[in-house]
Amino acid sequence: MINYRSLKTRMLLKLAIPLIFFMTTESVLSYFVTLHYVNSAYDRWLFDSAKSLTQEIKVQKGIVVVELPPAALEVFKWDDMDNTFFKIISSKQGLLAGDPFVPEYMASSIDWSQPVYFYAKIHDERVRVVSMLVTEPNSSELIFVHVAETLNKRFNMMQDILLADLVPQSVLLLLTGFYLFVGVKRGLQPLQTLSDEIAQRSSYDLRPIPDTRVLKEVRTLIDTLNDLLSRLNAAIATQQRFVSNAAHQLRTPLAGLKLQAERALREQDIVAMQPALMYIQESADRMAHLTSQLLLLARAEPSHGSIERVSINLSELVRASCLEWAPKAWQRKIELSFESHHEPVMIKGDAVLLREQLSNLIDNAIAYGHANGNVWIKLQQESGAHLSIIDDGPGIPLPDLEKVFERFYRVAGSAGNGCGLGLAIAKEIADLHQAEIKLSPVSAKGGIRVDLIFA
Numbered sequence: 001m002i003n004y005r006s007l008k009t010r011m012l013l014k015l016a017i018p019l020i021f022f023m024t025t026e027s028v029l030s031y032f033v034t035l036h037y038v039n040s041a042y043d044r045w046l047f048d049s050a051k052s053l054t055q056e057i058k059v060q061k062g063i064v065v066v067e068l069p070p071a072a073l074e075v076f077k078w079d080d081m082d083n084t085f086f087k088i089i090s091s092k093q094g095l096l097a098g099d100p101f102v103p104e105y106m107a108s109s110i111d112w113s114q115p116v117y118f119y120a121k122i123h124d125e126r127v128r129v130v131s132m133l134v135t136e137p138n139s140s141e142l143i144f145v146h147v148a149e150t151l152n153k154r155f156n157m158m159q160d161i162l163l164a165d166l167v168p169q170s171v172l173l174l175l176t177g178f179y180l181f182v183g184v185k186r187g188l189q190p191l192q193t194l195s196d197e198i199a200q201r202s203s204y205d206l207r208p209i210p211d212t213r214v215l216k217e218v219r220t221l222i223d224t225l226n227d228l229l230s231r232l233n234a235a236i237a238t239q240q241r242f243v244s245n246a247a248h249q250l251r252t253p254l255a256g257l258k259l260q261a262e263r264a265l266r267e268q269d270i271v272a273m274q275p276a277l278m279y280i281q282e283s284a285d286r287m288a289h290l291t292s293q294l295l296l297l298a299r300a301e302p303s304h305g306s307i308e309r310v311s312i313n314l315s316e317l318v319r320a321s322c323l324e325w326a327p328k329a330w331q332r333k334i335e336l337s338f339e340s341h342h343e344p345v346m347i348k349g350d351a352v353l354l355r356e357q358l359s360n361l362i363d364n365a366i367a368y369g370h371a372n373g374n375v376w377i378k379l380q381q382e383s384g385a386h387l388s389i390i391d392d393g394p395g396i397p398l399p400d401l402e403k404v405f406e407r408f409y410r411v412a413g414s415a416g417n418g419c420g421l422g423l424a425i426a427k428e429i430a431d432l433h434q435a436e437i438k439l440s441p442v443s444a445k446g447g448i449r450v451d452l453i454f455a
Contacts, residue, residue: 318358
């Protein structure tokens with residue numbers, strides 16, 4: 001079972017994926033920006049706390065002491081959300097005050113001209129630590145102040161800032177997604193309406209689809225469908241006309257066959273049967289010719305698809321057709337001549353169809369030309385191949401020159417027993433090869449010139 005992709009789903013994905021990507025990227029960037037500024041703010045407060053401790057460091061009689069009253073210590077450590085720890089140590093005396101478990105920065109080379117900030121753990125809880133070097137002018141000792149603070153305030157502030165940023169973004173994302181869904185659905189509604197209208201039609205309803213008040217893209221689709229419906233309607237009409245005309249043309253010889261067969265059955269003498277049998281033979285020949293022409297016409301119709309084009313030597317093809325029809329020309333005492341100054345003359349096309357086209361044109365020229373007359377066939381190479389077939393027969397009246405290309409049309413009073421399909425077939429085959437075919441009178445006395453021009 002074929003799984004067809006939905007145009008609506010594809011459009012929504014094409015629009016939603018970049019939107020979600022940008023929102024996610026912006027959220028990640030917001031997290032790191034917020035983390036930076038929250039740390040910067042609380043690191044300054046942490047530094048201020050360490051700085052306040054340095055004011056309690058005194059040098060008395062060359063000895064460094066820390067005077068930190070209990071009340072001041074309580075104020076220093078008071079915080080309703082975080083725990084604060086500190087440690088003041090001397091390079092000579094060791095721990096001077098504070099909590100001995102406060103971690104120290106362990107890097108080998110440290111620039112103590114600036115405070116050092118780092119993360120550590122106290123009692124399995126993460127803390128932010130600031131370490132700074134204090135120098136007393138009356139002492140040679142190196143004094144270090146370390147202050148550590150848990151991260152609850154930082155996390156709470158980050159959470160508040162991120163929520164203030166993410167909640168509006170999430171609402172905006174939902175509203176944008178809803179708007180995209182509704183917009184895509186409404187944008188594709190004309191296609192759904194068009195689909196419903198076509199689905200409700202019967203297989204015989206080939207009327208053009210109305211294209212009022214639709215988008216430009218949908219109008220283009222409707223115009224294409226209407227063009228297809230128009231061509232399909234024309235093809236069906238052509239087929240129906242073909243079947244009707246074929247039935248009409250076959251009805252006459254069949255009726256004659258039936259009548260002559262009944263006549264022959266009534267006769268007892270074989271000699272008396274001969275006229276009926278001869279008529280039956282003529283009718284059978286005419287029906288065979290008509291059937292062959294109908295099959296060839298059906299094959300030459302454009303509705304059967306494009307032909308397979310191969311390289312053909314038109315000069316050789318015309319020469320072979322002339323040799324094929326030479327016996328009929330000799331029978332009517334017509335001189336059939338072929339003239340070509342360029343060999344070979346190459347074209348692209350279907351050799352079988354072109355051979356049938358030439359046969360119809362040469363057959364017509366011989367059949368409707370004067371006995372003891374001439375049929376000239378000339379092939380020239382100009383901008384393309386130009387084939388001319390000229391006879392000296394009675395010609396075709398000017399009002400009938402265009403009509404003779406219609407199926408089953410015969411000029412009133414014309415000789416021969418044709419069925420009116422030869423020129424129609426030649427025209428269909430010419431159209432399949434993008435060639436031009438035209439008729440023109442040779443002179444006021446008569447004669448017809450058929451020009452077949454290949455691009």
